Amino acid sequence: MSKPNDMIQGTLDLLIxxxxxxxxxxxxxxxxxxxxxxxxxxxxxxxxxxxxxxRLEQQGWIESEWRxxxxxxxxxxxxxxxxxxQQLQKELAQWERLSHAVGxxxxxx
Amino acid sequence: MRRYFxxxxxxxxxxxxxxxxxxxxxxxxxLHFDELRAEFRSQGFNAKDAALxxxxxxxxxxxxxxxxxxxxxxxxxxxxxxxxxxxMRALRGDPMFTFLGIASLALGIGANTLxxxxxxxxxxxxxxxxxxxxLISINEVSQRMPTGVVLPPEFANWRQESHxxxxxxxxxxxxxxxxxxxxxxxxxxxxxxxxFFRTLGVTPALGxxxxxxxxxxxxxxxxxxxxxxxxxQFSADRNLVGHTIVLNSVGYTVVGVLPRNFRFSGQWQPxxxxxGGFSGPALWNAPRMAWLRVMGRLRDGVTMTQAxxxxxxxxxxxxxxxxxxxxxxxGDRAFDVMPLQQRLVGDLRxxxxxxxxxxxxxxLLTCSNLAALxxxxxxxxxxxxxxxxxxxxxRKRLVQxxxxxxxxxxxxxxxxxxxxxxxxxxxxxxxNMLHLTAPNDLSIDPVVLLGALALTLGSAIxxxxxxxxxxxxxxxxxxxxxxxxxxxGGTWSDRARTTLVAVQVGFALTxxxxxxxxxxxxxxxxxxxxxxxxxxxxxxxFRVDPHRYATDERKAVLGQQIMERIQRIPGVESAALTNALxxxxxSMGASIVFKGRPVPPPGVRPGAPIVAMxxxxxxxxxxxxxxxxxxxxxDRHGSVLVAIVNHSFAQHFFPNANxxxxxxxxxxxxxxxxxxxxxxxDVRHSGPDADPEPEIFVPFAQVPGNxxxxxxxxxxxxxxxxxxxxxxxxxxxxxxxxxxxxxxESRISMRxxxxxxxxxxIGCFSVLAFFLAVTGVYGVINYTVTRRTREFGVKLALGAxxxxxxxxxxxxxxxxxxxxLLPGLLLSYAAAxxxxxxxxxxxxxxxxxxxxxxxxxxxAIAVASLIPARRASRTDPLRALRWE
Numbered sequence: 001m002s003k004p005n006d007m008i009q010g011t012l013d014l015l016i017x018x019x020x021x022x023x024x025x026x027x028x029x030x031x032x033x034x035x036x037x038x039x040x041x042x043x044x045x046x047x048x049x050x051x052x053x054x055r056l057e058q059q060g061w062i063e064s065e066w067r068x069x070x071x072x073x074x075x076x077x078x079x080x081x082x083x084x085x086q087q088l089q090k091e092l093a094q095w096e097r098l099s100h101a102v103g104x105x106x107x108x109x
Numbered sequence: 110m111r112r113y114f115x116x117x118x119x120x121x122x123x124x125x126x127x128x129x130x131x132x133x134x135x136x137x138x139x140l141h142f143d144e145l146r147a148e149f150r151s152q153g154f155n156a157k158d159a160a161l162x163x164x165x166x167x168x169x170x171x172x173x174x175x176x177x178x179x180x181x182x183x184x185x186x187x188x189x190x191x192x193x194x195x196x197m198r199a200l201r202g203d204p205m206f207t208f209l210g211i212a213s214l215a216l217g218i219g220a221n222t223l224x225x226x227x228x229x230x231x232x233x234x235x236x237x238x239x240x241x242x243x244l245i246s247i248n249e250v251s252q253r254m255p256t257g258v259v260l261p262p263e264f265a266n267w268r269q270e271s272h273x274x275x276x277x278x279x280x281x282x283x284x285x286x287x288x289x290x291x292x293x294x295x296x297x298x299x300x301x302x303x304x305f306f307r308t309l310g311v312t313p314a315l316g317x318x319x320x321x322x323x324x325x326x327x328x329x330x331x332x333x334x335x336x337x338x339x340x341x342q343f344s345a346d347r348n349l350v351g352h353t354i355v356l357n358s359v360g361y362t363v364v365g366v367l368p369r370n371f372r373f374s375g376q377w378q379p380x381x382x383x384x385g386g387f388s389g390p391a392l393w394n395a396p397r398m399a400w401l402r403v404m405g406r407l408r409d410g411v412t413m414t415q416a417x418x419x420x421x422x423x424x425x426x427x428x429x430x431x432x433x434x435x436x437x438x439x440g441d442r443a444f445d446v447m448p449l450q451q452r453l454v455g456d457l458r459x460x461x462x463x464x465x466x467x468x469x470x471x472x473l474l475t476c477s478n479l480a481a482l483x484x485x486x487x488x489x490x491x492x493x494x495x496x497x498x499x500x501x502x503x504r505k506r507l508v509q510x511x512x513x514x515x516x517x518x519x520x521x522x523x524x525x526x527x528x529x530x531x532x533x534x535x536x537x538x539x540x541n542m543l544h545l546t547a548p549n550d551l552s553i554d555p556v557v558l559l560g561a562l563a564l565t566l567g568s569a570i571x572x573x574x575x576x577x578x579x580x581x582x583x584x585x586x587x588x589x590x591x592x593x594x595x596x597x598g599g600t601w602s603d604r605a606r607t608t609l610v611a612v613q614v615g616f617a618l619t620x621x622x623x624x625x626x627x628x629x630x631x632x633x634x635x636x637x638x639x640x641x642x643x644x645x646x647x648x649x650x651f652r653v654d655p656h657r658y659a660t661d662e663r664k665a666v667l668g669q670q671i672m673e674r675i676q677r678i679p680g681v682e683s684a685a686l687t688n689a690l691x692x693x694x695x696s697m698g699a700s701i702v703f704k705g706r707p708v709p710p711p712g713v714r715p716g717a718p719i720v721a722m723x724x725x726x727x728x729x730x731x732x733x734x735x736x737x738x739x740x741x742x743x744d745r746h747g748s749v750l751v752a753i754v755n756h757s758f759a760q761h762f763f764p765n766a767n768x769x770x771x772x773x774x775x776x777x778x779x780x781x782x783x784x785x786x787x788x789x790x791d792v793r794h795s796g797p798d799a800d801p802e803p804e805i806f807v808p809f810a811q812v813p814g815n816x817x818x819x820x821x822x823x824x825x826x827x828x829x830x831x832x833x834x835x836x837x838x839x840x841x842x843x844x845x846x847x848x849x850x851x852x853x854e855s856r857i858s859m860r861x862x863x864x865x866x867x868x869x870x871i872g873c874f875s876v877l878a879f880f881l882a883v884t885g886v887y888g889v890i891n892y893t894v895t896r897r898t899r900e901f902g903v904k905l906a907l908g909a910x911x912x913x914x915x916x917x918x919x920x921x922x923x924x925x926x927x928x929x930l931l932p933g934l935l936l937s938y939a940a941a942x943x944x945x946x947x948x949x950x951x952x953x954x955x956x957x958x959x960x961x962x963x964x965x966x967x968x969a970i971a972v973a974s975l976i977p978a979r980r981a982s983r984t985d986p987l988r989a990l991r992w993e
Binding site: 027028050055082 | 120144172174176
């Protein structure tokens, strides 16, 4: 599987995992949070967010729970599972290595 | 690990709680939409514009939802469920095909597995001994001694000089009376050599085997018991070894008890083993020579032929030692060596192999039938597939659908077949196939079951899928045209199908005829007058110790005592002692000479069995006296010697005269004359299927002989009578064993058992073959009709009468049947000749039966082809033509 959007998809997964690593969030909050932190550079559309969430859940990295949100409505909150936390560490390390490598190439070639 | 478990739970939830999962997805996306809309509102949009903008920002919600669903990975199962649903509808829509398919599979798998397992458990299962393939049976046969005989001195020579055999075992069967337990017991026993158990590779569970020193010319009084005897008579006492038991009034020390799983051969299971004195040197002057049966164990790497050659050489070296009388008596003997297993299975081998062949053939016919059914069905569906393809159906999806349908059919049939085989197993066990295996040894072999499953399921799926795949390989355009229809039915496959059906019909005729012959034989036998009334008749055997009752006087007193006790049992109407119980054969016979007729020389005098009895014997059996009188109390010792003869005797020796009042003499020349005083109906002493012989009945009072049986007429059930009979004998002499207490009816049915088994087996086969043949014809005709729908449509449109179409189709069915019936008749005749020995008053040339069997098949086939024929005659011309 070497589709061109693999990296992008992998990146989205990483962003989601990182975003919910501090506290459980629901889909809307995850999208908002990624937008705020990235100073609105990264806009996650629902069309890619929810399939990614469902995929991560089916892969066992995250788990979900229904509970009221800030406005009192029932929302599906996602949180990391224990294997998910390990997965996040692994992907973070991978990302560091990759961005470091890209940086090296950009700087010295 | 936990991760996979939670994944599994999620999948299960997605599969089985689909509604809830869907609702949650919708709620989740709805929330996102609402938040988005609220955001636009806060930016100053009015309610309507905010909703619109939110919807635009959201993008394709349905696509996103579908993509979320894809993440659940349940698509395969969803489709499978759909296919299953569709398959069930399709199978329900074609009930005839479904029924025939499932029935063929179930019968094919069930019946074949069962029969295969029976044959296999008898023929192939190794004997329960150490390395059974090394064991051989050694015998020496001659024309005069066709059953063969090996004498102890020969055995001794082999034992001492053979290098090809690592061990030799000899045994001789004996009967014993065990006393000192509650009732005296009649036991089957064997005398064996010291190496017997070691050669078979059996170690006693308790104690030890015999030593060579115990097995010398004067064997020690030691015994080894079977596990069964140890449990039933000695309550499994582990301290029994070293104690003494009494056999034939002599004490023997128990030295061992055999393991529970030890079996001897087939029906004959000795309970006690004694050393026979077969380990000593070769002595030709011993007063008593046992006739041995011998088994040997081949050394590693030695062939049976090498062993035989060596034994022959040993015999040749010692041939001069054999005394002349033995050599003359036995004639020229030749070695008869074979694997032990083969000896034990014996004559049944060819019969079982025939059975096995029949099973294999039936299995193949089942598969071919399934193939024909499936081909016909696949053909009818080619246009359906063509349309599906033309409408853009997914080829892979169509194959999956077909596979589902075939798997569904196959698994229902297979499940029924397997369940049927297991359900029938207890019944087959009670048949206890000719006592060849211990009943519990008979089980369904998993390998056989898997084989039958694989074969039938494989053919069902292969033939169901094959033609469809051929259609699917075409472009929709080709498929819509008639091209598809020629794929499913080429000339070659047509001819193959026709031939197969002919074979099926021929085979079915053979089996139906064989069953008919056996059934007719059984009917003849059952209608044979037995010469007695078996209901309410109980017989028992007992054994009189010749040492305790040596004189005629003592025997007479014993007889009186037994009769007194037996007659005192409540409910006994009459009772008698005899030396020949019905179905028990005879124990005495003599050559006879008639008074006033020329006396032939000793070698060629006629002979007859002699039944000695107490006066009430014939009354107890309810055998009618046809003329003259029966034996009465006045026929005492010292009065005129009298005899009653049976009807056969009268007919044979006095064809044109009245035998009553005539005299004859039996035994030695110069014996006193005996007067014939009555004629009695023929009692079938040797069984319902054995023709009565001329017999002579004499009173015990005048002809003292060895009593061995008692016949009792009583309406009491056996459950009450048996203990009473045992008690009566115990009171007379507690060392006298009484055994084989049974109702006459049960003895007759036991006598009929092997016939019953043959009838059941052939009957089952013939029903199966009949079914296969009829469905085979149905399958082919049905297929033909489907293929020619258009033709029939045209004919009907042009004015052909439906009746003409019906007869045309049926004619084809009957022609097909006739093609199989003609060779089938020849095959049947061959089979009938093969079965000749099992027939009773039925000849293989019983043409009425042939006509009947053929007619039965023809009628069934006519009915089977009537169904598609009617369908053909009802073809709607318009619909048929629209197919173009």
